Every structure is written in structure tokens, then in C-alpha cells.
Amino acid sequence: MHIGAVADDFTGATDLATTLQARGLRAAVVIEDRPVDERALDGLDAVVVALKSRTAPVEEAVAASQRALDRVLGWGADRAYVKYCSTFDSTDAGNIGPVLDAARERLGVDRTVVVPSFPANGRTVEDGLLLVHGELLEDSPMRHHPLTPMTRSRVRDLLAPQTAQPVSEIPLAVVREGADALRAAIDGADPGYLVVDAVTDDDLRVIAAASEHLRLLSGGAALAAGIDATGGHGAAPMPPLPGGRLVVAGSASAATRGQVADAIAAGLPTRQVDVAAAIADPDAEADALAAWVRGRIPRVVPVVYSVAQLSDVRPDPDGVAAAAVERVLARLVAELVGTGEVDRVVVAGGETSGAVVQALGVGMLRIGPQLAPGVCWSAATTADGREVGLVLKSGNFGAPDLFTSAWEALR
Ligand SMILES: Nc1ncnc2c1ncn2[C@@H]1O[C@H](COP(=O)(O)OP(=O)(O)OP(=O)(O)O)[C@@H](O)[C@H]1O
Numbered sequence: 001m002h003i004g005a006v007a008d009d010f011t012g013a014t015d016l017a018t019t020l021q022a023r024g025l026r027a028a029v030v031i032e033d034r035p036v037d038e039r040a041l042d043g044l045d046a047v048v049v050a051l052k053s054r055t056a057p058v059e060e061a062v063a064a065s066q067r068a069l070d071r072v073l074g075w076g077a078d079r080a081y082v083k084y085c086s087t088f089d090s091t092d093a094g095n096i097g098p099v100l101d102a103a104r105e106r107l108g109v110d111r112t113v114v115v116p117s118f119p120a121n122g123r124t125v126e127d128g129l130l131l132v133h134g135e136l137l138e139d140s141p142m143r144h145h146p147l148t149p150m151t152r153s154r155v156r157d158l159l160a161p162q163t164a165q166p167v168s169e170i171p172l173a174v175v176r177e178g179a180d181a182l183r184a185a186i187d188g189a190d191p192g193y194l195v196v197d198a199v200t201d202d203d204l205r206v207i208a209a210a211s212e213h214l215r216l217l218s219g220g221a222a223l224a225a226g227i228d229a230t231g232g233h234g235a236a237p238m239p240p241l242p243g244g245r246l247v248v249a250g251s252a253s254a255a256t257r258g259q260v261a262d263a264i265a266a267g268l269p270t271r272q273v274d275v276a277a278a279i280a281d282p283d284a285e286a287d288a289l290a291a292w293v294r295g296r297i298p299r300v301v302p303v304v305y306s307v308a309q310l311s312d313v314r315p316d317p318d319g320v321a322a323a324a325v326e327r328v329l330a331r332l333v334a335e336l337v338g339t340g341e342v343d344r345v346v347v348a349g350g351e352t353s354g355a356v357v358q359a360l361g362v363g364m365l366r367i368g369p370q371l372a373p374g375v376c377w378s379a380a381t382t383a384d385g386r387e388v389g390l391v392l393k394s395g396n397f398g399a400p401d402l403f404t405s406a407w408e409a410l411r
């Protein structure tokens, strides 16, 4: 196995796995500590362990990441990849630094690159500053993220409070000199973390080539697109899925809000989660939503969402609303998949996807056709043996019409 990766949320895990698969590497996602039949790992070039650790308490995130790393190394991975968000979602007390520190120690290495850039999704790093579609991260919609509001843009300033290790920057000019010059800069820098500028996919290919000797990589998923692959393997075949279809969106991100608006405009049946009702009695709200969905499937694709506009986000310092919405959407999907009424689900949002996949009791995701950079279908078997197709969509990924167009890839 070439790559063993640990991703801090579930959409990030499928983002990395589909990116590796597009390079011709056979990749799959393993869910947290769930046992897997090791025969299913035979012939895989890469395994990504999906964690729900982005906003977990630091000790929990580090412990879960260590267990995941031990697992992939035990499965024979030559190299490790710590995957975080391309918008570096974290807080000053956050988990990226501690997880990287622990991974460096586990692998006995003194440095790694830090490369959140994902040009195909508009995230670039130049002069050490993270830009989202050309706008500073702190001026982008990420400023209003319900769990990890991003109010600074310099990657070094975001990482430094999370680690005692030095954080240095390698400018674009060095990357553009090519892999040999960049490798010399990486090896000559202080030990610790090296934030490397990258604006284009070519820059990422140079960084991947210059980092070939590093046993630990870190970044968003796009750095993986530069990994030298000799594979040529396509997407895993999806099982026949004749049942109902459903979209659940717990994400408040700009792209998801656009996709919700597009679904409304396209005439899909849509219904908003009642957050107050969800907090009061999440199971009753889930049951009410399930009854509404049942009245519509399998003819059409119902869309259950929680945020159409930013003013729908409830001030939530204790995470009560977030947990309630996650529970409602997870129970809704588990109920309808459990009865066999629904077998294809598009889930928008990383935390939301984590809650849904946990509720389904899925152990492994086989990576199917790609729908957009970082967005793909995956096939899974639930704890009670149902076959299901899932799209775990990062909040800010995918074209506006994703909720109407995603199904075509399964025809
Ligand atoms: N109306 C609301 N008020 C407060 N919190 C909400 C509301 N609706 C949803 N949430 C919570 O906001 C969080 C959104 O996070 P999630 O990771 O699912 O989406 P995202 O951040 O857009 O996606 P990604 O992490 O992939 O970028 C979830 O915990 C969800 O339950």
C-alpha cells in the first residue's frame, strides 16, 4: 500500500480518496475504528481513514488520529498523509497542529509540508496567504462558519498557535524553480512545518515530486493529485440501486446554500429542518421529516436542508443546535435506508456526513464515479446489510446543480 491517510472529516476522506483514485490509485475509505474484512483491503494502493475529529477536543482528535495511523501503517502503508480542510478549518485551540505533531513523532520524521491549496476548488496559497476564489480566507464566507469561523488568512498564523514546532514558509518563486530546488529548500529549512505556496495544479505536482522522500505529507486533497501514480484503475463499480433518492444538507456553506437555492428553483420538493423543534425533540422532528419524504419518493428527489440563508444559522455557542440538526438528519437517513425505501443519498457537509455515516453503521466506502473535484459517489454496506450509494459533499464543493445532476452518474 502506497498511502495511508487520516482525514479529519468524512467528506474530506472521500475528497482525498476520489483524488487518489483519479490518479489511478485504487483507494477506499475506512470509517473510524470500525473493523474491516482485511480481504477488502487486498490490492488497494491507498486507504483513507475517515474521522470526525475536526472539532473534537484535542486529546480525542490526537488519540483517534494515532489509532488510525497505526491501522494504516499496520496494513503496510509506506507513506502517511494527514488530510485537513483546504480552508484549514480549525481554531487556535484546534487539532491540526497536535495531530501533525503526533504523526511526526509516530513516524520519527522531523518535518512535513503544509499544503491546503486546491486550485480546482478555488483555494490557493500565495505569499503564505490562503485565498478562496481570489479572496482572503478571512474575507470569504468561511468567516461565518458555524463551528470554525476563519478570521485570519496566513496559514503560518493559523498553524503556529496549535504547535510548539517552527512553522516556515516557502514562496511560489522557489516552487516555480522546480522540484530539485524545492526539495533543497524543504531539506534546508528548520525542522517543523513548511507552508508551501501553490496556485496551480502544476505547482502541486512540483511539490508532490519534491516531497517524494518525505514519509509524512499533509494538506488538503489536491496535493495527492500530484503524487506519481503508476496505476490506471478506475472507479469501483456501484451496485444496482433501484430505490428512492434523497438529499440532506446540514451545511451552511456558500456552495450548499447555492445548491439548495438551485434545487428550489428546479422545482424539487424541499423542506427545511425546524431547528427549534429539532432541539426540543430531535427524534420527533426526524420522524416528521421521514413522513414528508415518504410522500414523495421514489418519484422525485426530496431535499431536506437546514440553512437556506446565513440568517438561518442559529447562534450556537454550546453546539446544541448543531448536534440536534446532525441527529435529525442522521436519524432520517438511517430510518429510510433501514427500511429499504431510500438507497441513494447525497449528504452536504462534513460534520453532517459523519453523523449520517455513523448512524448507518457503515465500515468502508468503495469509491465510485467522480461528480466534481473532490466529490464522488461511494458504495457502502450498512450495519444491517443494505447496499447504499452515498455522496458525501464538502460544504463548499460541487456545481450549483449537484442535487439534480448527481444521479445521472449512476445510470
Ligand atoms: N440552523 C443551524 N443553526 C446552527 N447550526 C446548524 C444549523 N444547521 C446546521 N447546523 C450545523 O452546522 C454544522 C455544519 O457543518 P458541516 O460540516 O456539516 O457543513 P460544512 O462545514 O458546510 O461542510 P464542510 O465541513 O464539508 O465544509 C453541522 O454541525 C450542522 O448540524
Ligand SMILES: O=C(O)[C@@H](O)C(=O)CO
Pocket: 009, 011, 012, 013, 015, 016, 084, 085, 086, 087, 220, 221, 350, 374, 394, 395
Ligand atoms: O479540503 C476540503 O476543502 C474538504 O475536503 C473538506 O475537508 C471540507 O470539509
